[in-house]
Amino acid sequence: MLAGIVTGFAFSKLVFSPVGDGAQGAWNAVLVILSATLISSGVTEAVDGYGFLAVFCAVRAGRFNTRGTEHEGYERYVHHGAEQLEAILLALLLLWLGVFAASGALLGLRWQEVAFALLLIFRVRPLAGTLGLLGHHCRLLPRWAVALFGIRGMGSILRIAYAQNHAEFADIETIWRIAVVTILGSILVHGHAANMLRPREAGMEVGDVYPHRGGPHRTAEKDAT
Known part of the structure; x- marks a missing residue:
């Protein structure tokens, strides 16, 4: 869980940085959700954790990091990208x-x-x-x-x-x-x-x-x- 939370916070910081997808028109939401899933799961599995749970924790951590900010609407694009991947x-x-x-x-x-x-x-x-x-x-x-x-x-x-x-x-x-x-x-x-x-x-x-x-x-x- 801790690995997923840390990964989610770090990933959301990168996405909403000046070079991240959140600041570049949200054109790569599918790649963002795919990358977040693979990275959080891979990092957690590398330290003998449960990757499936880590993905959930990473998503919740990223959502918490943007709640009430100007980036709050970005999750619509990510959700749509997740539906496409699904x-x-x-x-x-x-x-x-x-x-x-x-x-x-x-x-x-x-x-x-x-x-x-x-x-x-x-x-x-x-x-x-x-x-x-x-x-x-x-x-x-x-x-x-x-x-x-x-x-x-x-x-x-x-x-x-x-x-x-x-x-x-x-x-x-x-x-x-x-x-x-x-x-x-x-x-x-x-x-x-x-x-x-x-x-x-x-x-x-x-x-x-x-x-x-x-x-x-x-x-x-x-x-x-």
């Missing part, structure tokens, strides 16, 4: 997952495993999301949407592969089958329903998200005007 990586992972499933990963699939995967999608994850939102004040529909949809579970592939390479399991094939069914079911069910329930942000202009069409920190500039 879409690319998700397409690659889905391609691999399809090949993995077609190569025999689902052979021997039992109805109990399918039932458990459905339980994860429609009961366990919504309940965990609801508990996680306790104390957070928001409308009922957005609360249910966040609790129901959550994430697709692609990270489970990395964790199962890591566990398989570091310990012995009596029936690892069952875990793989449940994970594949859960991810495919989540993509099919939530991938379409989420777009129908996601509200559009009122008043958002193209320049608020796309730096090339609005310049850096357009939201802050509009407020100042």
Whole structure:
């Protein structure tokens, strides 16, 4: 955690320096988020830390470093860049997952495993999301949407592969089958329903998200005007 926090602070200082992307029109937000992810994770792993947690800490540290300053609007561009990277990586992972499933990963699939995967999608994850939102004040529909949809579970592939390479399991094939069914079911069910329930942000202009069409920190500039 400490390595991620330090990396996040240092990275945000560089980004908002006179030579950083924040001062150069925010044209390289995709490279910024990719670099921040790889550097914070790599530095932490080099000192035997947990890189996944370090990335989260680095992002929060960078956000804290800009909160309430003239650079606060920059996170819109970074968020948009992260969504682009996520879409690319998700397409690659889905391609691999399809090949993995077609190569025999689902052979021997039992109805109990399918039932458990459905339980994860429609009961366990919504309940965990609801508990996680306790104390957070928001409308009922957005609360249910966040609790129901959550994430697709692609990270489970990395964790199962890591566990398989570091310990012995009596029936690892069952875990793989449940994970594949859960991810495919989540993509099919939530991938379409989420777009129908996601509200559009009122008043958002193209320049608020796309730096090339609005310049850096357009939201802050509009407020100042």
